Amino acid sequence: MWQAFRNEMAPLGLEIVTVGLDTAGVEACRPFIESAAPEHPSLIDAHHRMAELFGVVNIPNGVWIDEHGQIVRPAEPAPAPPSIELERNMNLGDMAEIPERMMAIMGEASKIQANPQGYEAALRDWAANGADSEFALTEHEVIERSGSRSSAEALGHAHFEMATHLELTGDHDAAIRHFRSAHELVPSNFAYRRQAWSLEPSLDGPLARFWQGPAAGDEAAWPYAGDWLTDVREMGAENYYPTWTA
Amino acid sequence: MITNTLSVSRADFERRTGWQLKPEDACKGAVCVPLDPAPVGDVVNLEQLAEQMHLPLVHEPQHGVWAVGPESIGARALASAQAANLMLPDINGDTFELDSLRGTKVLLVAWSPY
Numbered sequence: 001m002w003q004a005f006r007n008e009m010a011p012l013g014l015e016i017v018t019v020g021l022d023t024a025g026v027e028a029c030r031p032f033i034e035s036a037a038p039e040h041p042s043l044i045d046a047h048h049r050m051a052e053l054f055g056v057v058n059i060p061n062g063v064w065i066d067e068h069g070q071i072v073r074p075a076e077p078a079p080a081p082p083s084i085e086l087e088r089n090m091n092l093g094d095m096a097e098i099p100e101r102m103m104a105i106m107g108e109a110s111k112i113q114a115n116p117q118g119y120e121a122a123l124r125d126w127a128a129n130g131a132d133s134e135f136a137l138t139e140h141e142v143i144e145r146s147g148s149r150s151s152a153e154a155l156g157h158a159h160f161e162m163a164t165h166l167e168l169t170g171d172h173d174a175a176i177r178h179f180r181s182a183h184e185l186v187p188s189n190f191a192y193r194r195q196a197w198s199l200e201p202s203l204d205g206p207l208a209r210f211w212q213g214p215a216a217g218d219e220a221a222w223p224y225a226g227d228w229l230t231d232v233r234e235m236g237a238e239n240y241y242p243t244w245t246a
Numbered sequence: 247m248i249t250n251t252l253s254v255s256r257a258d259f260e261r262r263t264g265w266q267l268k269p270e271d272a273c274k275g276a277v278c279v280p281l282d283p284a285p286v287g288d289v290v291n292l293e294q295l296a297e298q299m300h301l302p303l304v305h306e307p308q309h310g311v312w313a314v315g316p317e318s319i320g321a322r323a324l325a326s327a328q329a330a331n332l333m334l335p336d337i338n339g340d341t342f343e344l345d346s347l348r349g350t351k352v353l354l355v356a357w358s359p360y
Contacts, residue, residue, distance in 0.1 A: 002355065014351045017344065019334065021358050028359050030337050041342045043334035045356075047248075052316050053264070053330040055323025056356045063329070065352040069345065071327045078355050127351060139327040146324035149316070155302035158315030162304050165248045165311060174306065191358065198360035209360040 001080040005120070006040050013067075014127040017041045021048050021059065023164045023195055028209075047164045051191060052157050055147040058190045058241065062119075064126060064136070072126070072136040074146040077241040079116035101216070102207055105229055111237035115244045122246065135246055148188065156185025160192055167199065175199075176223045183225065190231075190240075197227060247314045252292040259290055263314065264330045265299070272299055275326035277319060329354075 006016040017040060020029035025046045033042050050056050054063050055075045062078025065071055126133040137145065163178035179196035186192055197212035200223070213227030232240060247262040260266055264274055267285060271278040272295075279299050285291065292314065296303045302315035319325040332344040332354070344352070 001357075002353075014353060015347055016353045016355060017342075017347070018355045018357055019332075021356050022360065024360075026335070026337050026339075032359050033337050041336065043332075043336055043342055045334050049334065050332060050354070050356050053332060054354070054356075059356055059358045061356045063354040065329045065344075065347075065354060067349050067351060069329050069348055071324065071329050074324060075356070078353070080355075123353065130351070142327040143320065143322050143324050146322050148321060149318045149323045150321055151300065151302065151318045154300075154315045154318040155304070156315075158302045158304040158313040161248060161315070162306055162311070162313035165313065166306065166309065169309070171309065174308070178304070178306075191356075194358065194360060198358075212360075 001036060002040070003036060003038050005081055005123075006038070009123070009127050010040075012127045014123070015040060017043065019043045019045045019050050021045045021050060021056070021191060021195070023047070023167050023199065024209075025168070046168060047161055048191065048195070051189065052161070055149070056191060057147060057188050059194070061191075064123075066131070066136070070139070071142050072131075074137075074142050076145075077114060077119075077244055079114040079119055081116050081120045099203075099207070099216075101211065101213065101229065105210065105212075108229065108232045108237045112240045113238050113243070114241060118244060153186045153188075156182045156189075156192075159185065160189075163196070172199075180224065193224075193226065193231065194228065196224060200224075248311055249292065249314070250311050252312065253289050254292050256285070256288050256290050259292070259295070261333075263301075263316075265317075274317075275328035277325045279317075279319075 002016045002018060018038065022028045023046050026044045029044050060078045060080065061075045063071060063075050064073035122135040126135050159178045160182035163175045163182060166178060167175035182192050194212060198209040202211045202213065202215040213229055214222035256267055265272045270284050271280045281298050285295065296314060299317060301317060304313040317325055329344060333341055335341050
């Protein structure tokens with residue numbers, strides 16, 4: 001998705017590194033990576049290390065790092081040019097009938113606000129002007145904008161890492177307990193919620209990981225306090241990402 | 247970091263948390279946390295370090311594992327603007343280090359297949 005932009009920007013000294021955050025790991029990411037055939041580094045992050053180290057709270061998020069290894073913009077919504085993430089990811093072409101919940105999810109997703117044009121223009125400005133770009137922030141601004149991390153939230157990150165470890169070592173029930181703790185302690189991290197929800201086997205087929213909620217008629221078996229559709233409706237889809245500011 | 251022991255090598259702790267253990271404190275970029283007493287030797291006690299540095303520690307006794315969480319200095323996600331050296335595998339299992347791109351601007355993008 002970033003490949004064409006990357007090829008244009010690489011000669012100007014801007015490289016792109018994509019990181020697939022998914023406890024389901026390399027096999028879940030592989031089809032998308034092979035389809036995109038990136039020439040830039042494309043990495044797999046089963047434990048969401050990037051969330052812990054860079055303050056990522058939702059997907060897609062981008063972090064700008066200068067030539068000296070200094071962050072000049074902390075994690076923020078990073079819509080790819082053009083931003084059609086959901087349609088890109090879901091293979092609906094061969095489905096006879098799209099389930100009602102999926103239609104509702106797509107309806108909410110269509111209300112999500114993003115500013116791919118503004119983001120791309122800012123990236124081009126930074127690539128051309130470096131530290132003189134109005135979009136390159138000072139260290140103080142970077143830290144201030146990097147999102148909150150109380151001691152409770154830090155504890156939530158530890159629970160999330162424990163959850164991913166337990167999921168990967170085959171104890172799904174124990175993983176759920178720690179995912180729940182992470183959700184309670186780091187409510188701002190929507191990626192943590194999406195990750196846990198996407199691992200629940202509510203249905204089979206290509207929509208399985210996008211369903212992110214209880215199976216129809218089996219609501220009592222759903223192990224989490226929220227689900228994608230309920231939570232996005234509560235927060236308002238237009239608030240899904242914070243408004244991007246220069 | 248996930249560990250099945252509370253006695254971890256100094257090098258492992260530094261590599262996995264990004265904190266450098268110095269004679270009197272632990273530092274990440276320009277940010278330092280005093281350690282009293284500072285750990286000596288090649289093996290450090292994770293429980294003691296976590297307490298000194300206010301790093302959360304989650305224990306799962308049934309599995310014999312601990313998870314060490316990140317710092318929460320200044321109540322912000324980033325304590326410093328210095329980028330951590332993210333080390334992750336690609337789809338071929340080859341580890342990539344973010345620091346290998348020093349000298350180039352980098353847009354680091356998180357995405358997910360769900």
